[in-house]
Amino acid sequence: MTLADETRTAVDEAAAAIAAGEAVVYPTETVYGLGADATDAAAVDRVFAIKDRPRDKPLSVAFADRDHARQYTNPTDRELAFMKEFLPGPVTAVVDRDPTLPDTLTDGRPRVGVRIADNEVALALCGAAGPITATSANRSGEPSVRLPTELSASVRDEVGTIIDTGRTLGTESTVVDVETDAIIRRGALVDEIEAWLVDH
Secondary structure (H helix, E strand, O other): OOOOHHHHHHHHHHHHHHHOOOOEEEOOOOOOEEEOEOOOHHHHHHHHHHHOOOOOOOOEEEOOOHHHHHOOEOOOHHHHHHHHHHOOOOEEEEEEEOOOOOHHHOOOOOEEEEEOOOOHHHHHHHHHHOOEEEOEOOOOOOOOOOOHHHOOHHHHHHOOEEOOOOOOOOOOOEEEEHHHOEEEEOOOOHHHHHHHHHHO
């Protein structure tokens, strides 16, 4: 993966901010995300606070690739097949989490959303910073952000840095619990996902 020097510098700065416990704003193929160290309960708490998000609404986790995700989650064979089909992509697969991911991510629930964005900047950041939170960079209840200029002032003030690569183009990811065939949130590729669940 080859990033432009300016973008690589922005990714390195964001990874350093995440390592210092801060949250950052980063692009995906859908909307801008709010990322912090997903293995650090205090950093996860900061994301909930920045978004003013209710604690009973779990956060998903972004990974660099499927092997990276398997270090922190325990998907079944069917869930792995689903992930191989749809990730990287605008899809979040809900699977069993490893205890290395803190309870605060999921309000103590045993399952967590896995996100592997089809975006080279997001993947580079996950590779540099480890698993990071994958949640839209808006305050709870406000519209998703597709340009950094759309960020609310409070989010902008509370993050360590913003990786600005211009407008993102997609709709939000579809969230799927493959084990129960449940579409938790309808978004990108939902027709293809529903067809896969029936066929498999």
